Structure formats: C-alpha cells, structure tokens
Amino acid sequence: MGDCVIVYEGLNSMKAVYLAENGRFENRFGIFKHQSWVGKPFGCKVTATMGGHGWVYLLRPTPELWTQVLRHRTQILYLADISMAVTHLDLRPGSVVLESGTGSGSLTHSLIRAVAPTGHVHTFEFHPGRAEEAAVEFKQHGLGERVTVTQRNIEELGFPDTLHGRADAVFLDLPGPWKVIPSVAACLKPNGRFCGFSPCIEQIQRTAEALSSNGFTDIITYECLLREYEVHRETLATTVRLAEPPAPKRPRTAGPAAPAEAKAAAGPSSAAGGEAEGAGAKEAGAGAEVKEETVADAGAEVKAEVKEEAGAAEVKEEAKEEATPAPEAAAAEAEAGGSKAEEGDGGQPGTSAGPSAAAAAGAEAAAGEEQGGRGKRGGGFQRPPPPASMLQAVSARPNLEARGHTGYLIFARKFVCG
Ligand SMILES: C[S@@+](CC[C@H](N)C(=O)[O-])C[C@H]1O[C@@H](n2cnc3c(N)ncnc32)[C@H](O)[C@@H]1O
Known part of the structure; x- marks a missing residue:
C-alpha cells in the first residue's frame, strides 16, 4: 500500500493513484477497489469491481508518464525539451547534476533516472x-536516496560552495539564469555541461552573453517542436479510372431520367452517417486506432474510423458527398441510362468503407456492361472504361501545426581551464 500506479484509460487519459487500504478509484467506467489491484503485474488490465463492467490498465510509473499526470504546481518541462536536455547534458549513471528551480519536479524525475543508481541530483527551489x-x-516514488531538495534563492546566493567543482552538469529553469552563470562555472567539473531553459528569447540572449564571458564554449540554442503524422491504410478506387479518356456525352434524347440517376448513383455513400458508441463493444486493446479511407469514383468520399479506448469503444462513420459529382462519373452514370447502380450501396452504418467502395465499383461495372450493350444497340456509343481497381496504400500526412513550443534550450560546455 502507498505505492504509486498510473491508471491508463486511454492514450490521452491517465491518472496517478496512490494505493490505500480501503481506497477506490472511480471513473465513468466503474468503481475499482485498490485491494483488487494488489499483486497484479504492471501492464495488466483490471475490470471494475462495482458500478459497471469497464476496465483500465495499470502501468508502472516512469518519468515520462509522471510528466503527463503530475499535479502542476508551476509551469513544467515536457517530454520534447526533457529528452533534449537529458541527452545533451550527457547524463549517465554516476553523474552529479545541479538543478534550479525544482518547480513541479517534472524534469527532476528524468534527471534522477538518468544518473541512477550511483549518481545524485541536487535540486534547489526558493519557494518553501x-x-x-x-x-x-x-x-x-522511492527516489529519496538519489536526490536532495534544498530551499534556497539561487539567483541571489548561487549554489553552495560545497558543490564547487563537483557537478558534471547544471540545469537552470529560472527567471534570471544569467545571474547564476558565475556560480555554474565554479560548480562544473572540467568538460562539464550546462543547459538553461527560458520561455523568452531575450532571456536566452542574456544567458548566452554571460556564458561567453565566463569561459563557456560551444554555446548553442534550440527550439524543440513536435510534428505528428497521421499514418493509415487507404483504399483508393480512382487511379485507373482517372487515366481513362472521358466517356462521350450522350445526346439528351437518349434518356430523360439520366441526370437524376446520375445524382442518385453518386449518393449511396451519403447514407452512411451513423455514429454508435457503446462500452466494451470491441476489444482490440486500449488506445488502438484503425482508420480506413476510401475515395470512390463519383466524387464521394467515404471515411470509416474505429477508435477504441479503455472501457469504451467508439465507432464512427462519416460520409462526404461533393455537391456535384465528378464529370467523368456523372457522364458514366448518365451513360448507364437508368441502371440500378445505386442498388450496390455498401455505405450502411456499421460497414467498412472497403466493401462499400467495392460494391459501388461493382455496381458501376454492371452499369457499364448494361450501357455497353445498349450502346451497341443504340449505334456507336463507346464502351465505358473498365471498373476502377482497388489500390491499397499506406499514407502518411503531416499535421501542419507543430506542437510543443514552450521555450528555448541553451546549451554550453566548460572545457578544462588552460
Ligand atoms: C518553471 S518552474 C520550474 C519547473 C521545472 N523545471 C519542472 O519541470 O517542473 C520555475 C521554478 O523556479 C523557482 N524559482 C524562481 N526563482 C528562483 C530562485 N531565485 N531560486 C530558486 N528557485 C527559484 C520557482 O519558484 C519555480 O518553482
């Protein structure tokens, strides 16, 4: 009891829980008694003991997860900046690191892990x-041996003299880091590393000046941004058809119903607009996401998306229909002259986009055959191109908005004095 566990409800929904004798964890999926979690291995799935049949995963706390779930007492550093800082400070087991200010301890957890089991983090915070x-x-969190927290005004007093010449690395996240650089220079061992985080570039400029005038070299500043990519499987049904020459226009007299039919034929996919949600409907693993997208011939786009989260599954189907069908498609459908292409509708809620598009393509093929026959009878209509083939591809689309800007990281190194 008293141990910390990360309760995983979904990729963007996690909570830290400290186990207690009669403790309970409650969420929208049910009530979970802490007692029922005792003895279970990390990574296991546990079901609610009361109030529902939901489930969550129990994860081992790590610095990365802690950064995502901690209670913010201050602004914190996030994973992009943390990973950059830890790597460039060249931290390793046995390193001695000085940090100020401690803030919410987000970075400190990663510093401690990097220097464990034999190193030490001295962290300074002026707010008692x-x-x-x-x-x-x-x-x-069982880290007491590896870290010393001291209440001290570092900008005014600098680091204690007892730490002079003892640090492999120093990290500052303070309003005026340039004020502390002489003390940093005194504390670093030869070839020691410095990193400062500042939200404003003016702070970085002042820190760079101070570093330079205190014998630091290799001064470099980074901004870390995250760009997410959406990578998923797509079924494309247009490639072959688009390469074909456009079908000739049918004379108006050939079939008065043609325009209406053409519209109807483009429409089946628009029938799919259902949205269903239900707890535990499917169980492919929390956070798993499968996306399939089909671009059909007649300018209609069908998107099927299946998202699953712990304790709840969500199935969404979306259909978009362009205001006007693509010219080739309209022409082809008009050529069909009242064929029953719309009977091939596969876009019912609950079906995947693949079959839907396949059915639509099949229906078009049938329409094409019929039209071809009539064409011959009608004298001189060109046979339409063969049905579109289905192309499977994995696409990767960048999210145009890069996330993650909270500030700048300035790094420097102090070589052995000559
Ligand atoms: C932005 S927070 C640090 C957040 C931390 N890096 C994290 O990831 O959780 C800055 C902290 O520096 C502390 N601080 C500000 N001036 C200070 C000073 N002169 N000496 C020591 N700590 C100071 C503040 O109280 C605050 O907690």
Missing part, C-alpha cells in the same frame, strides 16, 4: 511549499 512537496513526492 514547492520544495517541501517535491521532497515528499520523491520519497513516495
């Missing part, structure tokens, strides 16, 4: 409450 809370949290 924050220093106290951070120290309690590190102990609760």
Whole structure:
C-alpha cells in the first residue's frame, strides 16, 4: 500500500493513484477497489469491481508518464525539451547534476533516472511549499536516496560552495539564469555541461552573453517542436479510372431520367452517417486506432474510423458527398441510362468503407456492361472504361501545426581551464 500506479484509460487519459487500504478509484467506467489491484503485474488490465463492467490498465510509473499526470504546481518541462536536455547534458549513471528551480519536479524525475543508481541530483527551489512537496513526492516514488531538495534563492546566493567543482552538469529553469552563470562555472567539473531553459528569447540572449564571458564554449540554442503524422491504410478506387479518356456525352434524347440517376448513383455513400458508441463493444486493446479511407469514383468520399479506448469503444462513420459529382462519373452514370447502380450501396452504418467502395465499383461495372450493350444497340456509343481497381496504400500526412513550443534550450560546455 502507498505505492504509486498510473491508471491508463486511454492514450490521452491517465491518472496517478496512490494505493490505500480501503481506497477506490472511480471513473465513468466503474468503481475499482485498490485491494483488487494488489499483486497484479504492471501492464495488466483490471475490470471494475462495482458500478459497471469497464476496465483500465495499470502501468508502472516512469518519468515520462509522471510528466503527463503530475499535479502542476508551476509551469513544467515536457517530454520534447526533457529528452533534449537529458541527452545533451550527457547524463549517465554516476553523474552529479545541479538543478534550479525544482518547480513541479517534472524534469527532476528524468534527471534522477538518468544518473541512477550511483549518481545524485541536487535540486534547489526558493519557494518553501514547492520544495517541501517535491521532497515528499520523491520519497513516495522511492527516489529519496538519489536526490536532495534544498530551499534556497539561487539567483541571489548561487549554489553552495560545497558543490564547487563537483557537478558534471547544471540545469537552470529560472527567471534570471544569467545571474547564476558565475556560480555554474565554479560548480562544473572540467568538460562539464550546462543547459538553461527560458520561455523568452531575450532571456536566452542574456544567458548566452554571460556564458561567453565566463569561459563557456560551444554555446548553442534550440527550439524543440513536435510534428505528428497521421499514418493509415487507404483504399483508393480512382487511379485507373482517372487515366481513362472521358466517356462521350450522350445526346439528351437518349434518356430523360439520366441526370437524376446520375445524382442518385453518386449518393449511396451519403447514407452512411451513423455514429454508435457503446462500452466494451470491441476489444482490440486500449488506445488502438484503425482508420480506413476510401475515395470512390463519383466524387464521394467515404471515411470509416474505429477508435477504441479503455472501457469504451467508439465507432464512427462519416460520409462526404461533393455537391456535384465528378464529370467523368456523372457522364458514366448518365451513360448507364437508368441502371440500378445505386442498388450496390455498401455505405450502411456499421460497414467498412472497403466493401462499400467495392460494391459501388461493382455496381458501376454492371452499369457499364448494361450501357455497353445498349450502346451497341443504340449505334456507336463507346464502351465505358473498365471498373476502377482497388489500390491499397499506406499514407502518411503531416499535421501542419507543430506542437510543443514552450521555450528555448541553451546549451554550453566548460572545457578544462588552460
Ligand atoms: C518553471 S518552474 C520550474 C519547473 C521545472 N523545471 C519542472 O519541470 O517542473 C520555475 C521554478 O523556479 C523557482 N524559482 C524562481 N526563482 C528562483 C530562485 N531565485 N531560486 C530558486 N528557485 C527559484 C520557482 O519558484 C519555480 O518553482
């Protein structure tokens, strides 16, 4: 009891829970008694003991997960900046690191793990409450041996003299880091590394000047941004048809119903617009996401998306129909002269886009055959191109908005003095 566990409800929904004798965890999927989790391995799926049949996963706490679930007492560093800082500070087991301010301890957890089991993090925070809370949290997480939290105004006093010449790396996340650079220079061992995080570029400029005038070299500043890509399987049904020459226009007299039929033929996919939600409907693993997208011939786009989260499954179908069918498609459908292409509708709620498009293509093929026959009878109509083939491809689309800007990281190195 007292251990920390990360409760995973979905990729973007996790919570830290400290196990207690009579503790309960409650969410929209049910009530879970802490007792029922005791002895279970990390990574396991547990079901609600009351109030529902939902489930969650129990994960081992890691610095990365902690950064995502911690209670914000201050602004914090996030994973893009943390990973950059830890890597460029060249931290390794046995390293000694100085940090200020401690803040919410988001970065500190990653620093501790990087230097464990033999290194040490000395972290300094001038706000007494924050220093106290951070120290309690590190102990609760079993990290008390690897970190010392001290309440101290670092900008005014610098780091304690006892740390002079003892640090492999120093990290500052303070309003005025340039004020501390002389003390940083005194604390770093030869070839030691420095990193400062600042939200404003003006702070970085002042820090760079201070670093340069205190004998630091290799001064470099980065901004870390994250760009997400949407990678999924797509079924394309247009490629072959688009390469074909457009079908000739049928004379108006050939079939008065043609325009209406053409519209109807483009429409089946628009019937799919259902949205269903239900707890535990499917069980492919929390957070799993399968997307399939089909672009059909007649300018209609059918999108089927299946999303699953812990305790709840969500099935969405979306259909978009362009205001006007693509010219080739309209012409081909008009050529069909009242064929029953729309009977091939596969876009019913609950079916996947693949079969839907296949059915639509099949129906068009049938319409094409019929039209071809009539064409011959009618004298001189060109046989329409063969049905579109289905092309399977994995697409990767970048999200145009890069996320993650919270500030800049400035790095520097202090070589052995000559
Ligand atoms: C933005 S927070 C640090 C967040 C931390 N890096 C994290 O990831 O959780 C900045 C912290 O520096 C502390 N601070 C500000 N001035 C300070 C000073 N002169 N000496 C020590 N700590 C200071 C603040 O109280 C605050 O907690």
